Amino acid sequence: MNEIISYFSTIPSSHRSLILVCGITIFWLIENAFPLFKFEYNKWQHASINLFLTFTTIIVNFCLAFILLKTADWTIVNHFGVLQWLPEMPLWLYTLIGLLLLDLIGAYLVHLIQHKTKFLWRFHLIHHTDTWIDTTSANRHHPGESVIRFAFTTLGVLIIGSPMWMVFLYQTLSVIATQFNHANISLPKKLDTFLSFFIVSPDMHKVHHHYVLPYTDSNYGNIFSVWDRLFGTYKTLAKEEIIYGVDTHMKDEENNQLKKLLTIPFQKHLKAKGN
Template sequence: MEPILAYFESIPSSHRSAILVGGIAFFWLIEYLIPLFRFNYKKVQHAGINIFFTLTTIVVNFVLAFLLFQASEWTVANKFGILQWIDIQFPTLSVWWFVLIGVAALDFFGAWLAHYVEHRIPVLWRFHLVHHTDTHVDTTTANRHHPGESVIRFVFTLLGVVLVGAPVAIIMLYQSLSVVLSQFNHANIVIPKVLDKWISYVIVSPNMHKVHHHYQLPYTDTNYGNIFSIWDRIFRTFAVKDPKTLVYGVDTYPAAAENNNLKSLLKIPFNKYRPPTTLNADE
């Protein structure tokens, strides 16, 4: 584990870019071979919109990255946060456990909690809506986030770094895993149900996460996780639904043309609030 941490502590930007692009390319190919849904859409055009939002997310995180590094250095220097407390109380703890706890805790604050709060606070939900309006969920959907949401997510990640007391290496490892697993669980691929079920006991599987993209409540408000599925199980937000019965999108923005227009998507957070129209599951 020490060589892995040493690598991620000084991982070059080019390598981080390769992880992002390589993940999209890999799952894009798998989607052609074993698609869950055979969408009637222009895949390249659809990807273009989502890649635009991927680029804006990269810009937001690049501009604000110095805050993560400063927060990390401060927590380590002042022995503040969960990992720093563990390091003091259990100095002989295996580095594997140290890393696992750190990544899991960052996944909670930076992904699960941020996602849950976005669904509960209307002003934040307006930004997150851009992600949910995608009616053709595939691996490119993973990074379909309005620039405003990218800032919101960064704030939660920054909070996580401080509370967790995460060293830089663990932050970079977490972010790399987060990117790849998000691409994986959004990918439009078929996985045998038994295998997917077993995967979902540990990490967020494609069938598990896609329930979250069903267009109606209560399914929209379930399965918030990104890396580990444990948080949805602990907080009782875990749900199961046959993937073949899913309808992607959100019932308050049903117009396909609107949801595939970049200008319209950028304006969504500033439109008049549209409360959910369906409060019960359709099935």
């Protein structure tokens, strides 16, 4: 455990980038070999849009990283935050609690709020306009959403009192988890169901990308599935019934042109029709 802490305390940016690239590459190869859905689309053109948006997310996080670092350091120095107030416990348990809390506040909660707040939904909508979900869809976020998510992550670090090594560990696990649960892969049903009791599995997250309510407003989890089950936002849907996208933006010319995607938050929006 101490070796893990030591590594993530000083993890180079190049290593974090390598993890992201390797994850996309591995899941890209797997989904080509064992696809869940056989899409008729230009995979490279689709990937180019999603990877561009991934790159903008990296730039936003890189430019604002000093805020996160200063916040984490402040919580440790001032003994502030949930983790700082806990009694002494084994390091593995301390780490697990910290990761769960980061997942709750910095991922699940912000995701739910984005769906329930009109202004924030305008930016998050870009993620849901993807009608061909694959591993490159994981970080298909509008630059505005990247800023919003960063703000919530910083707030989460402040409330939780998380050391920076734990933030880096969580972000690394998050990258791998989102690439995995967005990947267009077909797992045996029993295996996927078993995984969904602990982490967000591919089938579980695909329900979230179904094009109509109430499924769009479900399964908000990022790494751990416990929050959806605990707060009643967990839903299932047979994968044969899943249609990707969002019912207010189902036109290919809006979903697969970068210029149009970037302007969606500033357009007049239609109301979701639901199921």
